[in-house]
Amino acid sequence: ERKEDIPVIAQHFLDLNVEKTGKNILGFTPDAMEIIVNYHWPGNVRELRNAVEYAVVLATGSSIGPDHLPARLMENRYRDGSEETGDPGRDTERNEPESEREQLIRILRQAGGNQSKAAALLGVSRVTVWKRIKKHGIDLAAEL
Numbered sequence: 760e761r762k763e764d765i766p767v768i769a770q771h772f773l774d775l776n777v778e779k780t781g782k783n784i785l786g787f788t789p790d791a792m793e794i795i796v797n798y799h800w801p802g803n804v805r806e807l808r809n810a811v812e813y814a815v816v817l818a819t820g821s822s823i824g825p826d827h828l829p830a831r832l833m834e835n836r837y838r839d840g841s842e843e844t845g846d847p848g849r850d851t852e853r854n855e856p857e858s859e860r861e862q863l864i865r866i867l868r869q870a871g872g873n874q875s876k877a878a879a880l881l882g883v884s885r886v887t888v889w890k891r892i893k894k895h896g897i898d899l900a901a902e903l
Contacts, residue, residue, distance in 0.1 A: 787822060794833065
């Protein structure tokens with residue numbers, strides 16, 4: 760409801776995660792912050808916290824860019840664009856499972872195949888990670 764507070768809250772969560780991880784990340788790129796501010800945040804502050812934590816895990820430089828953000832934030836951006844062309848979300852829905860699959864594989868690799876660590880990085884339960892692995896037919900031995 761108060762979009763003007765989102766940058767301050769996102770930076771706060773970034774600072775907390777930087778302190779926890781020891782990474783040298785100073786802030787968000789303007790493009791990343793635009794995506795964050797314009798996302799509808801159905802999970803409110805908890806979802807924002809998880810998205811920032813996810814981005815910190817992926818970031819290797821001194822700032823968080825759009826490519827570090829969870830796929831669902833980017834999909835919202837594309838969905839908005841596709842509505843203008845008269846094709847509301849069609850391509851997004853077709854690509855969403857693949858994006859979630861790629862995201863899950865990337866996080867599982869970072870966690871060394873440990874589903875509990877992957878769950879913590881994603882901000883979900885271990886059971887949710889397991890269900891997503893099954894949903895997408897991910898063969899851990901082959902993918903990792």
